[in-house]
Amino acid sequence: MSDLPTVTVLGTGTMGTGVAHSLLREGFDVTVWNRTGSRAAPLADAGARVAPTAAQAAHGADVVLSILFDTAAVLDVLDAAGPSVGTGAVWVQASTIGRDGTAIVVERARQLGVTLVEANLLGTRQPAEEGKLTVLAAGDPDVLAGVAPVLDAISAKVVIAGTEVGQGTALKLACNAWLATITAGTAQSIALARAEGIDPHLFLDAIAGGTSDSPYAHLKGAEMIAGEFAPQFALDGLRKDIGLISEAAAQAHLDPALLDALTDLYGSAAARGHGRDDIAAVYTAFGTARAPSPGRD
Known part of the structure; x- marks a missing residue:
């Protein structure tokens, strides 16, 4: 039985698909979800579970990675899936949404009782597929330490930008x-x-x-x-x-x-x-x- 955390990837666009492949290659138990289900379906052939809803995808995961387009998308998915995130699980916000958007998401996570850190992704399709992204992380150091195996699996380098969510975004x-x-x-x-x-x-x-x-x-x-x-x-x-x-x-x-x-x-x-x-x-x-x-x- 693997000691690795179970991971959910919400959003399987170019970056999310690459990240999911990297996690699967490193032996993680991965569940994926995408608003347009057909974009997530091919990951089943690589070994991922494809969930029909964001809430079902997040249920039971140790780490939830959101890799979405903008603030509105992150808030929508956080509202849908946040209540399904278990005690002790961590939501890793990996979307580029700016400082103002990040502040709104942090507050929404607080209201939902979701533990949240950020891990902005620097790189494109190929580094994502190869697990060679640069991760710009910020948040509570103890929480970041807990998700380090996930961040290490998708990156060549992790840069800790600070202890406050928003510093990675900056x-x-x-x-x-x-x-x-x-x-x-x-x-x-x-x-x-x-x-x-x-x-x-x-x-x-x-x-x-x-x-x-x-x-x-x-x-x-x-x-x-x-x-x-x-x-x-x-x-x-x-x-x-x-x-x-x-x-x-x-x-x-x-x-x-x-x-x-x-x-x-x-x-x-x-x-x-x-x-x-x-x-x-x-x-x-x-x-x-x-x-x-x-x-x-």
Whole structure:
């Protein structure tokens, strides 16, 4: 009989599906639920139990992971499943919902008598599937210690952002601001190289191994050059996050100039029909997507 905690994953989108696979691979007893049941059903073949409702999924679990799109979704599922969470169980909030949304969720959990910590997930489809996410955790240290086996199973690294739920969210927003910036910056450089008649691969060659290099620039840059935007992190998801980042920046009285530019760029790509594509599709905002690449096939 396994000594591992039983885990429920609520939300089997790109990240939730990857997390469930990683937990199953590490030997956890996993139950999954998704509002659209067909998206959870394939996990049965991997060994998960698929529950018909969030409440049934949460019943009897030691750890409940919610990986949902926004605050409204988290509150809806918490209201539905919270009363089924047993004494001693822990709800791990892993959705990117911003500081204000997190405060609302914390209060709702308190009203329901649900023990809650947060574990924001940094990474995309492949790291989720491989158990190599970075987890940004916050909350009561003793509670976090109790869910450590679950967090370790889905991650390459766990960063403890603080002892208060909300500090992990703050760190996630800072990280996603960087992600949005470096992706858009890579797109601009590739578009500029192409516009000047330069093979855009040479931009990636030029920064390789230098102090300005970034593995992410090479990953997303290759997708931009190929004009292939299979979703790892959906552009509409990052647009939502940029909105949360902008709200946090406004509350902190930070200059919004860069965030306003990012809002416009990702919004332009979405308006071109790329909202469900990968964030690399921000390249289309520069007006040169799928242009032939000089110099290399």
